[in-house]
Amino acid sequence: MKVFKSRFLLLTFLLPLCMNAQEYRPTVENIEARKWFQDSRFGLFIHWGVYSVLGDGEWVMNNQNISIEEYEKLPNFFNPISFDPKKWVSMANDAGMKYITITSRHHDGFSMFDSKVTDYDIVDATPYGKDIIKMLADECRKQGIKLFFYYSLLDWNRDDYFPRGRSGKGILGRGEGDWKDYIDFMKSQLKELLTNYGKIGGIWFDGHWDQKEWDGNKYGELKVDWHYDEIYGMIHRMQPQALIGNNHHIGVIDGEDFQMFEKDLPGNNSTGWGTPADQIGSVPLEVCETINGSWGFNLQDRKHKSDKELIHYLIKAAGYGSNMLLNVGPMPNGEIQPKHESSLKAIGDWLKQNGETIYGTRKGPIPPNDDYVSTQRGKTVYVHILNPEIDLIHTDKVPFRIKEISDMKNKTKLDYRNDRFGLSIDVSNLLKDDLDTVIKIELR
Numbered sequence: 187m188k189v190f191k192s193r194f195l196l197l198t199f200l201l202p203l204c205m206n207a208q209e210y211r212p213t214v215e216n217i218e219a220r221k222w223f224q225d226s227r228f229g230l231f232i233h234w235g236v237y238s239v240l241g242d243g244e245w246v247m248n249n250q251n252i253s254i255e256e257y258e259k260l261p262n263f264f265n266p267i268s269f270d271p272k273k274w275v276s277m278a279n280d281a282g283m284k285y286i287t288i289t290s291r292h293h294d295g296f297s298m299f300d301s302k303v304t305d306y307d308i309v310d311a312t313p314y315g316k317d318i319i320k321m322l323a324d325e326c327r328k329q330g331i332k333l334f335f336y337y338s339l340l341d342w343n344r345d346d347y348f349p350r351g352r353s354g355k356g357i358l359g360r361g362e363g364d365w366k367d368y369i370d371f372m373k374s375q376l377k378e379l380l381t382n383y384g385k386i387g388g389i390w391f392d393g394h395w396d397q398k399e400w401d402g403n404k405y406g407e408l409k410v411d412w413h414y415d416e417i418y419g420m421i422h423r424m425q426p427q428a429l430i431g432n433n434h435h436i437g438v439i440d441g442e443d444f445q446m447f448e449k450d451l452p453g454n455n456s457t458g459w460g461t462p463a464d465q466i467g468s469v470p471l472e473v474c475e476t477i478n479g480s481w482g483f484n485l486q487d488r489k490h491k492s493d494k495e496l497i498h499y500l501i502k503a504a505g506y507g508s509n510m511l512l513n514v515g516p517m518p519n520g521e522i523q524p525k526h527e528s529s530l531k532a533i534g535d536w537l538k539q540n541g542e543t544i545y546g547t548r549k550g551p552i553p554p555n556d557d558y559v560s561t562q563r564g565k566t567v568y569v570h571i572l573n574p575e576i577d578l579i580h581t582d583k584v585p586f587r588i589k590e591i592s593d594m595k596n597k598t599k600l601d602y603r604n605d606r607f608g609l610s611i612d613v614s615n616l617l618k619d620d621l622d623t624v625i626k627i628e629l630r
Contacts (some may be wrong), residue, residue, distance in 0.1 A: 210418065210441045215427035219387070220443060222332075223429060224470045225546045226284035227504055228537070229334075230530075231474055231513035232274075233481040235292050236260040236312070238518040244482030247294045247342055247357060254343060254359030257294065261311035269318060269520025271325035277522065279329055281530035282537035286326060287334040287390050287511060290319055290379055292482075293353070295343030300382075303374045306343065323383040332387035334429075335379050337372075339412065340393035344368060349409060351396030369413050373420060380424045388429030388443065389421055395435055400459070405435070414439060431472065435459055438467035446472045451554075452506045471508035475499055476515075477526050483515040490525055493532040494621055500533065500544065501570045501622060505559025507549030536621075543568040543594075543624055551584045552609070567627035568594070569611070574623065577614035584609050587630040594624040 212220070233244050239260050240246050247257050278286055291297045297307035299319035304310075309317055319335075326333040341347040342354040346363030354360065376389065399406035414432075418441035421428055429443040438445050445467050450456055452471050453463030477496065479489035491499075496512065503510040512533075514526045537544065543561055550560025550567050557573040569579060583604055591600045593616055601612040616623065 210422060212443065213422075213426040216422070216429070216443060219427040219429055220470050223285075223387075223444060223472075223509065224548070226332075227509050227544050227547070228281075228283050228500060228533075229285040229287060229472075229509060229511045230278040230281070230283045231336075231481075231511045232286060232288040232516065233292070233336075233483075233513060234289060234318075234516045235294060235298060235482065236264045236296050237292070237294060238483040238516065239263045241483055241485030241518075243480045243484045243487075244289075244292055244294075244515070246482075248354050251356035251358070253357060257343075257357075258306075261296065261306075261308075262313065264308070264518060265313045266318070266516075266518060266520030267314070269321075269516075271318070271321045272329075274322065274522070275325045275329045275331055277527060277530060278331060281534040282541060283331070283512075283530075285332040285334060285387050286322070287336055287387075288319065288322060289338075290335040291338050291375065292336075293338045293340050293342055293393060293396075295338075295341040295347075297375065299379065301375055301378055303371060303378070319379075319383060323386075327384060333383070334387040334390050335383075336390040336392060337376065337379070338393045339372070339391055340396040341368070344371070346371065349397075351393075351409075352399055353396050365410060369416075373417060376417065376421065377424070380421060380428070386425060386428055388431065390446070391430070391432040391434075394432055395459075402458075405459075414441060418442070429470075433474075435461050437461070437465035438469055442467075442469065444470040444472055446474060446511075447508070448474055449476070451502055452508050471506070472511055473499075473503045473506075473508045474511040474513065476513045477529050481513055481515055483517050483523075491529070493529055496529055497533055497536050497621065498572055501572065502554060502559055504544050504547055504561050505549065505554035505570065540622070540624060543570065551586065552579070552581045565629040567629065569625045569627065571613065571616075571618060571623040571625070574618035574620055577612070579611040579613060580608055582608050589628040589630045591625060591627050594626045595619075600625060 237244050237246050290299050300309040300317040301307045309315055323333050340351050342357055345361035346368040348363045397409045418430055421430055431444045431446050432442055433446050433448055447461055450460040451473055452466050478487045480487045500510045514522050516522055547561035547563045550562040552560035557576050558569055558571050558579055560567055560569045588604055591602050591611055603610050
């Protein structure tokens with residue numbers, strides 16, 4: 187018997203749907219939100235939950251095969267008295283971030299908000315007893331930051347998450363239940379998130395892949411019906427401007443408003459389970475990445491990326507036509523790791539000088555590579571030289587009439603040619619910065 191019981195109020199919480207995802211057509215508000223999203227280019231990802239108490243990442247329940255009975259003791263130790271939403275949001279603002287995506291519920295099934303359909307949440311199950319999502323939402327509104335909610339589709343705690351997926355198989359204490367009850371539970375929680383926290387930026391789903399077998403090369407067939415038509419339809423009806431994304435590692439499903447890529451630039455596959463290039467949709471794109479090697483707080487994670495690596499990743503993401511969602515994993519006391527704060531400040535300082543090359547831009551006409559990438563706003567193309575050793579930028583001829591090309595910092599005009607042999611820009615005499623040198627191509 188589980189310590190925490192679900193309280194279903196489904197009949198009062200479920201919203202009658204007048205449409206489903208297959209009939210979805212973005213509203214004017216949604217289209218405007220998509221444009222805002224693309225213009226924003228940079229957001230803060232926050233993975234935080236009771237797993238932070240163990241300091242071994244957000245998958246600790248699965249990785250250590252902690253039983254449900256044992257894991258349900260963790261909320262008793264979760265008391266983040268140092269949590270300061272004003273400090274968090276100010277940190278994001280100072281870093282040049284335009285939105286925050288926070289885990290409202292992760293795979294361990296623990297809800298970080300005040301839910302009325304379960305006691306297994308931060309208000310009912312921890313000594314802290316406060317709704318941190320509400321506090322963060324209020325502060326985001328004050329500081330002009332949009333708030334998105336990460337929501338896990340899979341659950342290692344509930345009996346009604348059945349049939350089981352491919353993760354969590356070694357967790358003792360998992361029972362059997364009715365899949366329909368689980369879908370109803372999720373709908374009720376999503377309605378709470380869409381009702382109790384004001385106008386939000388959107389919902390960031392994760393866990394779809396748990397119900398697909400993986401042979402090391404590709405996913406198998408989906409074993410369940412996630413009822414996306416009902417779930418997406420409910421979200422779009424309740425908050426038409428809210429953007430829906432799903433970290434399922436496949437092409438865009440009808441009803442989704444943006445497409446995300448986990449630890450991979452769009453079309454790349456360094457992880458082995460990346461989204462293929464031929465499945466990139468026409469919706470806005472977003473890449474999520476960690477500052478070190480973990481999403482949730484990991485006490486022994488020493489894989490901290492340098493400021494240069496993180497800034498290059500932001501530049502490359504923009505060059506691929508994508509946002510970058512950069513993650514922090516707060517400590518159990520509610521504080522952000524000092525190294526993470528330092529990295530975010532460095533990115534913010536760089537953006538204060540170079541923001542015009544990132545914000546409001548789209549993928550440029552020069553294809554991205556490890557040496558240089560391009561972004562474009564209107565009749566200005568920005569080329570970021572990431573490798574100071576190169577002397578020549580060369581690509582296929584661009585279908586534009588070029589007015590001039592110059593170094594953005596010193597306004598030095600550069601020699602170039604754009605003919606049937608391609609576009610070539612001579613940067614051999616350019617004084618280059620070790621981090622990033624930007625040249626501007628002004629079009630007629």
